[in-house]
Every structure is written in structure tokens, then in C-alpha cells.
Amino acid sequence: MTMPLSSRQWAALVVLLVVFALGGCATAAQRQAQQASTTAREAVAQLQVCVAAVNAKPEYAPLVPYTPDLATGQHTMAQLTNESFISPEDAKLFGARYDEGTGCRTNFLTALSTARPDLVPIIAGMYAKGAALVVRLIERKDTWGEAARQFEAVLSDEREKIAAADHQWIADLNAANQAEMAQRQAAAAVLLQWSAQQQMINAATRPVVTNCSRFGSSVNCTSY
Secondary structure (H helix, E strand, C coil): CEEEEEHHHHHHHHHHHHHHHCCCCCCHHHHHHHHHHHHHHHHHHHHHHHHHHCCHHHHHHHHHHHCCCCCCCCCHHHHCCCCCCCCCCHHHHHHHHHHHHHHHHHHHHHHHHHHHHEEEEEHHHHHHHHHHHHHHCCCHHHHHHHHHHHHHHHHHEEEHHHHHHHHHHHHHHHHHHHHHHHHHHHHHHHHHHHHHHHHHHHHHCCCCCEEEEEEECCEEEEEE
């Protein structure tokens, strides 16, 4: 047989339930944001490590003077103003290095698809534009400087698209978070109402004990 809870026990139980309903754990949107941020940071770090390993190979050393900063993607002023065309030897190296880095880019997009699938089309589009620039450079249609300036323009445009996607993603998460918090608050209100009803029922059904004492012809009784 289950023993009925006292009023104090009911109050303590309801407090615990309300606390859990309102803030006992992160919302689904908060968990998604944290997981996506962590996964995206790890994916970027792995991409940089992979590309750096390819670029550091001895056979690609002649391309180092033409390679932008890996962390920022920015070219130096000397690179941006280099109006010479790529040599046949460097063209072969550049094509080979680009092909070897394909695995790095593919793995990055795969990792990103689980964290931020909305960014995958943007990044893939940037890679496609970059590949077109590589072809023009290797075919000696553009100088080193022209290729670098065009790449900078592509990178700037894609960063704007990513910023817009980030803004929309955050707005969607905020809306989902607010909706879940509203549901939790509604659940907490129901719990409080249920608690009040239970206490009223307990008070109405609680057994009454009466003790009486007699002194001479007088009888005094106390109920509790």
C-alpha cells in the first residue's frame, strides 16, 4: 500500500517537477546549436590540417610563393599584383596539388553536412568557382595576380552568403528554443494547478482524529 504524501512532500515534489520542466536540461535547439558549432569547428580544423599536409609536400615547394594564407585565404600584395603567367612546370604541379586536395574538400563537406547542411551548397559552389579559376590559371588564360584577385572576390561573395545563412540559422534556432520554452512553461503551469488540486483533495479526505477529556460534568474535545 502506498502511503499518501504530506502537504510538505507534495510541495517539494512539485517544486522539483517545475524546476525540471522550466530549466532542468537544455532545449533541443540549444543542444543542436552546441553540437553543430563543435562539429563545424572540428571540420574546419581537420580541413586545414589536411590541406596543410598536402601543401607541405616537398614536390609542391615551388608553389609556396603563390599560395595564400591557409588560415585566412588572403593573398599578399605581391601575389595580387603578380602579372606573370604560370610556367608549364608549375602548371603541372598546381593541377596535381589541387587534385590531391580534393579528398580534403570532400571530407569537409561530408562533415559539414551533419552539422550545417544549409552551408553545404554555398561551400560546394565556392569550390566549383575555385576549380574554374584553377583551370583558367593552368591554361594560362589568367595571370597569377588575376587568379588571386578573382579568388578573393569569390571568397568575399561566399562569406556574405555564409553570414546570411548563419543569421537565418540562428533565427530558426531561437524560434524553436522559444517554442520549447513556452511548452515547458505551460507544463509547469499544469503541474502547479495539479498540485493545488491534490492538496485540496488531501485536505478534504484527510481523516479527522478527535480526543476528548472529561472533568467532572464538563467534556472538552479537540479534533485534528
